[in-house]
Amino acid sequence: MGGFHCPLGAMAPGTEGCIHCGLCTAGTREAYAKAAEKLRAYIRENVPRPRRVEKIAVCGKGGVGKSTVTAAFARAFSSLGYRVLVLDTDESNPTLARALGLPPCESMLKRPDSRFEPAESPSWLREDLDISDIPADYLSAAGNLMLVTAGKLEDPFAGCACSIGALAQLLMLNLELQEGEVVIADTEAGVESFGRGVERGADTVIAVAEPSLDSLEVAEKVKYMAEGLGISRFRTILNKVPDEETAELLTEYLEGKDIRYLGWLGQEKEVVRHGLAGTPLDKTEDAYLKLENMLKLFLDENEMDYPL
Amino acid sequence: MGNVLTVKEMEALWGGPLPEVEEEYRILAEGFAAGRPELAPYVMKKIFSYPEAKAACALPGTAKEAAAACGITEEEAEKLLEDMAVRGKIMKLADGYDRITNIAFMKDYYFAQAKFDGEKDRAAARLMIAWDAFLPGRSVPDGTFRIVPKWKSVKALPGVMPCENMPQMLLDMLPDRIAFARCPCRAAWSIAETGEYHPEMFRGETGETGQQKDGLCIIVGPRAGYFASVYGAYVPTREELLEKIEHIENNGTYYTANNGRMLMVMCNCGDDCGCGMRILYEAEGPQGFSKSRFQAYLAKPEQCVGCGTCERTCMFHASVQVKEGKAFVDPDRCHGCGVCTVKCPRQALKMKLVRPADHIPKMPG
Numbered sequence: 239m240g241g242f243h244c245p246l247g248a249m250a251p252g253t254e255g256c257i258h259c260g261l262c263t264a265g266t267r268e269a270y271a272k273a274a275e276k277l278r279a280y281i282r283e284n285v286p287r288p289r290r291v292e293k294i295a296v297c298g299k300g301g302v303g304k305s306t307v308t309a310a311f312a313r314a315f316s317s318l319g320y321r322v323l324v325l326d327t328d329e330s331n332p333t334l335a336r337a338l339g340l341p342p343c344e345s346m347l348k349r350p351d352s353r354f355e356p357a358e359s360p361s362w363l364r365e366d367l368d369i370s371d372i373p374a375d376y377l378s379a380a381g382n383l384m385l386v387t388a389g390k391l392e393d394p395f396a397g398c399a400c401s402i403g404a405l406a407q408l409l410m411l412n413l414e415l416q417e418g419e420v421v422i423a424d425t426e427a428g429v430e431s432f433g434r435g436v437e438r439g440a441d442t443v444i445a446v447a448e449p450s451l452d453s454l455e456v457a458e459k460v461k462y463m464a465e466g467l468g469i470s471r472f473r474t475i476l477n478k479v480p481d482e483e484t485a486e487l488l489t490e491y492l493e494g495k496d497i498r499y500l501g502w503l504g505q506e507k508e509v510v511r512h513g514l515a516g517t518p519l520d521k522t523e524d525a526y527l528k529l530e531n532m533l534k535l536f537l538d539e540n541e542m543d544y545p546l
Numbered sequence: 547m548g549n550v551l552t553v554k555e556m557e558a559l560w561g562g563p564l565p566e567v568e569e570e571y572r573i574l575a576e577g578f579a580a581g582r583p584e585l586a587p588y589v590m591k592k593i594f595s596y597p598e599a600k601a602a603c604a605l606p607g608t609a610k611e612a613a614a615a616c617g618i619t620e621e622e623a624e625k626l627l628e629d630m631a632v633r634g635k636i637m638k639l640a641d642g643y644d645r646i647t648n649i650a651f652m653k654d655y656y657f658a659q660a661k662f663d664g665e666k667d668r669a670a671a672r673l674m675i676a677w678d679a680f681l682p683g684r685s686v687p688d689g690t691f692r693i694v695p696k697w698k699s700v701k702a703l704p705g706v707m708p709c710e711n712m713p714q715m716l717l718d719m720l721p722d723r724i725a726f727a728r729c730p731c732r733a734a735w736s737i738a739e740t741g742e743y744h745p746e747m748f749r750g751e752t753g754e755t756g757q758q759k760d761g762l763c764i765i766v767g768p769r770a771g772y773f774a775s776v777y778g779a780y781v782p783t784r785e786e787l788l789e790k791i792e793h794i795e796n797n798g799t800y801y802t803a804n805n806g807r808m809l810m811v812m813c814n815c816g817d818d819c820g821c822g823m824r825i826l827y828e829a830e831g832p833q834g835f836s837k838s839r840f841q842a843y844l845a846k847p848e849q850c851v852g853c854g855t856c857e858r859t860c861m862f863h864a865s866v867q868v869k870e871g872k873a874f875v876d877p878d879r880c881h882g883c884g885v886c887t888v889k890c891p892r893q894a895l896k897m898k899l900v901r902p903a904d905h906i907p908k909m910p911g
């Protein structure tokens with residue numbers, strides 16, 4: 239519709255919607271520049287954007303590629319300029335630290351002072367927790383990329399899976415993130431345990447799925463359960479897809495179910511090779527670049543910047 | 547038509563020998579920043595009666611001030627001004643009235659409301675279009691507007707941005723920042739050519755009937771309230787808006803919007819939609835309009851039966867054509883509106899993302 243004189247859609251200065259920026263009445267170049275600046279500031283503040291992505295839970299069946307995706311997303315976030323905290327809740331293996339290229343970190347559960355009953359928690363783990371409140375001992379970090387491990391079952395007396403879950407969940411819930419900070423939790427949540435762990439504190443759930451009906455159904459159920467938790471931002475990533483035609487079939491399946499996806503990854507030799515070597519993907523490798531691109535698309539969907 | 551109209555051309559637009567033009571019309575014409583200066587006083591004369599022109603010359607101001615300037619009573623002035631405001635000739639403000647000084651707006655306001663004045667309006671429409679023709683095609687900077695794809699055609703794709711979700715942006719305007727009106731561009735064009743509004747002469751299943759409620763023009767943002775209260779634009783309920791969106795998602799028009807992240811103005815355009823786009827077409831193609839970030843492609847060649855629906859419905863200079871029995875999309879021409887994708891009876895066409903997020907400016911230029 240045609241009344242274009244006002245960028246904000248006011249009919250005339252002083253009418254409904256006018257912020258008195260002065261653009262439409264500016265007589266000089268300086269006045270115009272000043273008005274434009276005021277207008278820009280207003281628009282910057284008022285561009286409708288979805289709630290910022292802060293806490294992502296990566297879910298899916300065991301072995302689908304959750305740790306691979308988590309690590310690549312975390313590194314991509316970090317190179318785009320975000321401060322990233324990776325929360326490892328996997329009780330059973332050290333893949334994540336390796337895939338991130340970070341030394342393994344002291345588990346929160348292995349320290350003597352943090353032996354606690356499921357109902358207790360360390361004193362620092364209070365509400366409105368800042369990332370920098372996490373004791374450095376528990377963190378493994380390089381630059382703006384940080385890893386905290388919520389527990390390993392190496393020491394059978396250190397705790398049970400339940401307390402690990404409780405601790406990780408508390409951390410996820412209590413963290414109060416600043417703009418430019420994100421948390422990505424690598425979960426063990428299949429359908430059985432979904433909703434009992436870190437995903438409770440998440441604003442985004444990413445389900446990794448393989449090209450099997452089983453895996454797709456898990457994604458579907460997880461979406462349903464995430465919605466039940468009030469998490470409407472749900473995305474799927476398809477992993478280990480043999481070829482493009484299969485990818486097409488899979489994405490059509492997802493479209494039919496109204497499940498949004500970020501992209502797909504093939505059977506990637508590099509992933510296997512790095513997995514065996516215990517090293518992170520090279521940032522120039524195809525698999526990494528594809529995942530990085532998926533992250534960028536996801537940020538675009540949420541009207542979020544790449545600060546770097 | 548050349549840059550300066552000949553007397554003969556102006557007579558054709560006016561509909562007879564050019565009359566004498568009183569001083570008031572010249573004053574009003576001067577208020578318009580750009581256009582065809584030789585035509586402006588005649589447009590004014592066609593639109594404003596002489597007493598109206600006199601009162602309009604006293605603006606900006608109140609009815610009291612206009613009454614004093616014209617030597618009429620305040621009640622008379624009030625009635626005159628109110629009537630002009632309702633007809634889209636002047637603007638009504640909180641503390642008085644003001645002139646409209648852009649012909650494109652005046653044309654929109656004038657034809658957004660429902661009443662017509664027969665032959666007089668026909669000539670006015672002809673004149674305004676001719677004047678308008680001089681404006682948007684050549685003076686709208688590149689990338690002022692942007693094609694927004696049919697939501698249906700892109701909604702499943704990764705990377706779709708909030709400013710590409712037209713249904714949601716429209717729903718976000720509820721309850722009082724949205725109104726429906728008859729499309730003034732199409733109305734002006736139709737009236738210029740036939741003297742009446744014939745919605746059936748337009749492509750793209752507009753759904754227009756002449757009723758504001760059925761109109762394809764969706765006014766968004768703060769001005770919706772003005773359109774509703776002054777021009778009788780229709781304020782929809784949520785259900786009515788959803789119905790409208792469903793209609794437009796499936797029809798043959800395409801969305802255009804201001805080229806930014808925040809929706810401030812939108813249109814449901816076509817290559818036949820009246821003024822802006824039509825004239826842009828008759829010139830060298832849509833200037834001022836940035837493409838969407840998407841592009842159509844033949845995703846399922848085996849499903850394409852060469853029926854030509856895509857070619858017929860594409861409003862962008864045949865960006866998609868049937869060649870040897872299969873659809874072929876010219877990626878350079880395709881503006882990414884998604885119409886062909888929605889219209890293909892065999893679901894053979896799809897959209898793909900081809901431009902980065904910063905194709906859509908964060909800030910207006």
Ligand SMILES: Nc1ncnc2c1ncn2[C@@H]1O[C@H](COP(=O)(O)OP(=O)(O)O)[C@@H](O)[C@H]1O
Nearest residue numbers: 300301302303304305306478504505506509513
């Ligand atoms: N796209 C891929 N191509 C080939 N192998 C993969 C791919 N993604 C993951 N893998 C391999 O699959 C195994 C499980 O991956 P991982 O990320 O640890 O899954 P999860 O964390 O879900 O258990 C690892 O050996 C990993 O190297």
Ligand code: SF4
Nearest residue numbers: 244256257259260262
């Ligand atoms: S002053 Fe600014 S906000 Fe108000 S009408 Fe003019 S351009 Fe619009």
Ligand code: SF4
Nearest residue numbers: 850851853854856890
């Ligand atoms: S409308 Fe569809 S089936 Fe018909 S020619 Fe175009 S792509 Fe082929």
Ligand code: SF4
Nearest residue numbers: 860880881883884886
């Ligand atoms: S080919 Fe034509 S109808 Fe199809 S998306 Fe491109 S511009 Fe729109």
Ligand SMILES: [Mg+2]
Nearest residue numbers: 304305328333
């Ligand atoms: Mg894992």
